[in-house]
Amino acid sequence: MTDNILEMRSITKTFPGVKALSDVSLSVRRGEVHAICGENGAGKSTLMKVLSGVYPHGTYEGEIHFDGRLCEFQGITDSERAGIAIIHQELALVPFLSIAENLFLGNERRGRGGLIDWHRANGEASKLLARVGLDENPTTPIGQLGVGKQQLVEIAKALSKDVKLLILDEPTAALNDTDSEHLLGLLRQLRSEGMTSIMISHKLNEIESIADSTTIIRDGRTIETMDMRADAVTQERIIRGMVGRDLDSRYPERESHPGEEVLRIEDWTVGHPVQDRLVVDGASLSVRAGEVVGIAGLMGAGRTELAMSVFGRSYGRYLGGQLYKRGKPVRARSVQEAIGLGLAYATEDRKKYGLNLIDDIKRNVSAAALGKLSRAGLVNAHEEIRVAEGSKRSMNIKAPTVMALTGKLSGGNQQKVVLSKWIYADPDVLILDEPTRGIDVGAKYEIYTIINRLVAAGKAVIVISSELPELLGICDRIYTLSAGRITGEVPRSEATQESLMALMTREKVLAPAGAATTDPEPAAPPAAVAADRVPNPSQEDPR
Incomplete structure (x- = not known):
């Protein structure tokens, strides 16, 4: 009998007007790297938030069995006590605190009189950093590290809590090839030590190289779980499961006729x-x-x-x-x-610079060209809605209405809103x-x-x-x-x-x-971290 560390049975999660998960089941074997694939909005992150207690027991239907027992987590603290740690795509680190302070935030190393024992904290932090292959002084502020190193700090933070199951949501989305390979190497190392990992990723080549099993979720339902080695799984098969059809080519055909x-x-x-x-x-x-x-x-x-x-x-x-x-x-x-x-510029950081996440689709679409919708300083609200609805149709933005909050959309649909904004600016x-x-x-x-x-x-x-x-x-x-x-x-x-x-x-x-x-001279090694991208006047x- 297969030794499963995790079984999620018939999980159903509903938000107002939307069924995000419908009878989803997931089994993860002990000591494997299990990948979860699906289109944006398929329900992958929602399923992991159910598992980690972000959505507490009682807000969903179904059962979670972890490490041989039925679990009813009421919050993240409960799931962490059980040995589950989740690392979200948006890293939860405090940039002005040191590496050690971030590692033990809420889990401080205390000495006599309840005061923090900094010698102990920095010593333990050094050991954790060495375990994830990060050669940094534990007193270094997090804000001085690149995204790749911050990702490793998040993993070290999880390891400090005696984790049995590590969940990573798009861990390499913002990393370059070198940092991505280092992180995947770390996951292989943790697997050899008996650690179980769940990785959500859109990078199919990475899934092919590291995953032992892959579960595909589409439209809030489980499509299939594949053994990556025994089933000889290809990227084309994964894509077919994700989108429900074959993609004859990753890139649509286009004839090039450049002008002036x-x-x-x-x-x-x-x-x-x-x-x-x-x-x-x-x-x-x-x-x-x-x-x-x-x-x-x-x-x-x-x-x-x-x-x-x-x-x-x-x-x-x-x-x-x-x-x-x-x-x-x-x-x-x-x-x-x-x-x-x-000129128009669609930023790489859509959440920080490209969109107002607490405003609706309508306002985001019109933001760069309000002059086209206003007269005497007043915006024509009816025309603004008409323009946004036109963008929603033409760009295939999946949302209930143009009044939906942009921050509630999946990453792909947020990107379509960014493009809609600049396309409307013509x-x-x-x-x-x-x-x-x-x-x-x-x-x-x-x-x-x-x-x-x-x-x-x-x-x-x-x-x-x-x-x-x-x-x-x-x-x-x-x-x-x-x-x-x-x-x-x-x-x-x-x-x-x-x-x-x-x-x-x-x-x-x-x-x-x-x-x-014909230049034979190699360049100096490229900088590992991009310059701080903070706009200035x-x-x-x-x-």
Whole structure:
């Protein structure tokens, strides 16, 4: 008989007007890595919140059996006592506290008189950090660490509580390839030590490499659980289970017919907002109407810094460079000026910078172009609703109404709201920064289809992505960026993952003709952590 550490039986969870889970069952074997897949909104995170006590017993139907006993958790504290720890996609760390303080927050190491024993706390923290492979001083403030290292701190925090089952919700969504591989290696190590893990992920290649079993959830129901080794599971089979149909191609077909040059950036140079260093160093690129141009680079290369500084100088200190719109020099010294010039920027951090999560879909869609809906300073509410409903239909946003709170939507649907906002502003150039981060393959396909519609209408699109297959699948040309410098420009017909990676790890600027480089000198190791991406007030021209 299989030794299951967890059995969730016939779990049903209902919210007002929505059945999020319907008779879902899940069995997890002791000591395995169990993956859970499904489209955004399928119910994966809801199921894990039921398991971890975020949704307490009594708010759902069904039974949870963990480690041989029936459990009725009334909160997270109960599930942690039983040995279950969950790490959410939005990390729950306090940036101004040290690593040790975060590790033992609410579980402080006390000495005589009830005072915190800092020597003991820092000593135990060092051992936990060593266990997860993180070489950091436990007194270092969390805010000084990159996202990858913060993820490891969260795992160390879970290990400090004698965890038996570790739940990770999209653990590698915001990580680069190096940090992702390190985290997956840690999960393999924990598995060898007898730890059981549940991983929610949209990255099918990672699931193939690490999962022992995979459960697919679609529309709040369990579709199937597969043994990844015995069943010889392929990515295509997982996709078919997730979306309910075959995807003949991950990327929709598109014929490329670029027109006139819409935007050109020449010798663009930007300084870090605080430190005395360059984040963008003499970058030059162009994009034409009806064209998708990609920007590839390792974390810390300056991709987001370049995009934000071009978009109204919303990042860093402008030090030089010129923008040309249809061949004429222009200035975009503020976000308002950038929008007026026909530029739009969909940020990589949709929750923090792209959306107002406590407002409804309607208000978010109209936010960037209220002037089109207002007269004498008053917004036409009926027209605002009509526009939002049109976006909801055309973008296939899954929500009850346009009055629904944006923060309640799945990641894929939130991304569609971001795109709806900028599409309504009717830009000539749309810069998309990690447009498919943290969303499932079905939603990704829809985003790619939307991009194709935009370029078919004559828009110019720039896509920044950490996923090289994505850039190769949707772009006409790809620029590579390293240490703030453009190191290459390659047409899609000549680009491969290997050739792009070679250019992404060089620092010497190459002639932008798409030809292969002959520069034999390797670049210095890329920064592991991107610069702090905190927008600062736009700077005036020094000229």
